[in-house]
Every structure is written in C-alpha cells, then in structure tokens.
Amino acid sequence: MSIELFRNDNHAVLMFTDLVEEDGQAVQSNQFLIVDHGVGAIIDPGGNLAYNELFVTISRFFPPQSLSYLIASHADPDIIAALDRWMTSTRAKLVISRIWERFAPHFTKAGKTEGRVIGVPDAGGCLQLGENELWLLPAHFMHSEGNFHFWDPVSRILFTGDLGVSLMSGAEAARPVTDLSGHIARMEGFHRRYMVSNKILRLWVRMARQLPIRMIVPQHGAPIEGKHAIHDFFEWIENLMCGVDLFDDRAYQLPTGVVDGQQNRVKPLLRAVG
Numbered sequence: 712m713s714i715e716l717f718r719n720d721n722h723a724v725l726m727f728t729d730l731v732e733e734d735g736q737a738v739q740s741n742q743f744l745i746v747d748h749g750v751g752a753i754i755d756p757g758g759n760l761a762y763n764e765l766f767v768t769i770s771r772f773f774p775p776q777s778l779s780y781l782i783a784s785h786a787d788p789d790i791i792a793a794l795d796r797w798m799t800s801t802r803a804k805l806v807i808s809r810i811w812e813r814f815a816p817h818f819t820k821a822g823k824t825e826g827r828v829i830g831v832p833d834a835g836g837c838l839q840l841g842e843n844e845l846w847l848l849p850a851h852f853m854h855s856e857g858n859f860h861f862w863d864p865v866s867r868i869l870f871t872g873d874l875g876v877s878l879m880s881g882a883e884a885a886r887p888v889t890d891l892s893g894h895i896a897r898m899e900g901f902h903r904r905y906m907v908s909n910k911i912l913r914l915w916v917r918m919a920r921q922l923p924i925r926m927i928v929p930q931h932g933a934p935i936e937g938k939h940a941i942h943d944f945f946e947w948i949e950n951l952m953c954g955v956d957l958f959d960d961r962a963y964q965l966p967t968g969v970v971d972g973q974q975n976r977v978k979p980l981l982r983a984v985g
C-alpha cells in the first residue's frame with residue numbers, strides 16, 4: 712500500500728507500509744520515497760524482504776534507476792541490508808552517518824560502494840534535493856550510535872527512524888495517529904529497550920521543538936500527526952526512562968539458564984557452570 716503523505720506540483724512524499732510479508736518473523740517496517748522537482752530519494756529502503764516489492768512499487772511513481780540518493784537513518788538490517796541490490800539497480804549514492812561509512816560496504820560485493828557513499832558528520836547538515844533541502848538532523852543513540860532523522864521543510868514531516876515506533880500491522884501503520892492516549896502502550900516497550908538514555912531523549916526534544924512539525928513519521932508503525940499528538944509525544948518521550956537508565960548490576964550476571972535451540976527458549980540451568 713502506498714500512502715501519499717504530501718503532494719504539491721513539485722514535491723511528493725510517499726510512504727509504503729506493507730511491502731514486507733507479514734508472517735510474524737520480521738517486524739513491520741515503512742519505506743519512503745521523496746521527490747522534489749524530479750529528483751528522487753528513498754529513505755530507509757530496507758532489507759531483502761522489502762527490495763522487490765519496493766522497487767516495483769516506486770516504479771509507478773518514479774523511475775528507480777534515476778534515484779539520486781538512498782538515505783539511511785542508521786545501519787541496521789531493516790534499513791540497508793539490501794544495499795547490494797540497490798547499488799546494482801540504481802546509480803544512487805548512499806547517505807549515512809560517517810561512523811557507518813566503512814561498515815556499509817560489508818552489505819555489498821567488493822567495489823559496489825566505491826565513490827558512492829556520502830558519510831555525514833555527527834553535526835548533520837542540509838542535503839540538496841531538487842530545488843529544496845532535506846535536513847539531516849543529529850539523532851545519535853536513538854537508538855544507533857550514528858543516527859540521523861530527516862526533516863523535510865516542504866511537507867513539514869520529520870522522519871524519525873526508530874523513534875516514535877509502534878508495533879502493529881502494515882494496514883494499521885497506514886493510518887496516522889492524532890491522539891496519543893492508547894497509542895503509548897504500543898510504543899512503550901520498544902522505546903524502553905531500544906532507546907539508549909533519557910538524557911539523549913531530552914536533548915533531542917529540545918532540538919525538535921524548534922521545528923514546525925506537521926507529522927512525525929517513524930520507520931515502524933503509524934505516523935503521529937497534528938499539534939496535540941506531537942506535543943504529547945514530546946512530553947512522553949522526554950520523561951521516559953530507557954536503556955542504560957534501567958540497566959543495573961542485575962542485568963550483568965553470569966547466565967542461569969540454558970538456551971534450548973529446539974524450542975527457542977531459555978530453560979533453567981540444572982547444573983553449575985564451570
């Protein structure tokens with residue numbers, strides 16, 4: 712399903728929510744196509760599960776061979792595991808944090824990324840896209856060490872990668888959330904474990920509040936739309952304890968269970984280790 716998040720004569724933002732088969736094994740994920748004055752980029756193209764469907768689907772809107780950029784918020788498998796195929800089928804350049812610049816080529820055959828990786832420094836920057844700019848905003852440790860969010864000043868959409876994620880089906884993800892009550896329960900567990908620390912969340916909120924955001928669009932689950940929902944999201948996230956805030960000595964003990972590969976679970980250990 713393709714969802715038009717924004718369109719005017721020269722600028723379009725499309726979201727795809729259900730290209731990965733929902734068999735319960737892989738987390739639902741969103742991919743994005745942004746086109747300005749005939750120049751196109753994909754944000755967080757995804758892995759091998761999304762590649763074929765995404766390539767065919769975007770062909771209806773934009774010739775994939777003409778894509779200028781593959782823009783990656785970070786280097787996780789659901790973001791760029793299909794990099795080899797994108798590098799083969801397009802002439803696009805990969806835009807990714809400088810700290811992943813020399814790790815990303817491990818996703819491809821030798822030489823495929825030569826001269827085609829734009830390593831973004833920690834401070835971010837504005838990337839020319841058509842006649843407008845896409846802002847590459849620092850979002851390090853949310854959750855990845857080298858992480859960027861993307862601000863599109865034309866549509867006033869903030870693409871937040873793994874921040875604002877909610878766990879749901881592709882069909883549900885297609886419907887923006889305008890009231891956060893009830894939705895926080897679908898975000899909480901993920902953010903407590905995948906975000907690194909409350910300090911980082913507070914610093915990010917301080918930066919993000921300066922932008923006139925119409926919609927926050929995560930890479931999993933539904934967009935958060937409108938003044939009230941975005942205000943409530945900021946309030947929630949800046950007060951959330953997560954990651955290292957919640958880990959103490961109890962989390963770092965020698966194992967007391969045995970991994971049962973047959974049943975994919977951990978059982979109590981019956982004998983002492985060593």
Ligand SMILES: [Fe+2]
Nearest residue numbers: 785787855873
């Ligand atoms: Fe991730």
Ligand SMILES: [Fe+2]
Nearest residue numbers: 787789873930
């Ligand atoms: Fe993700």
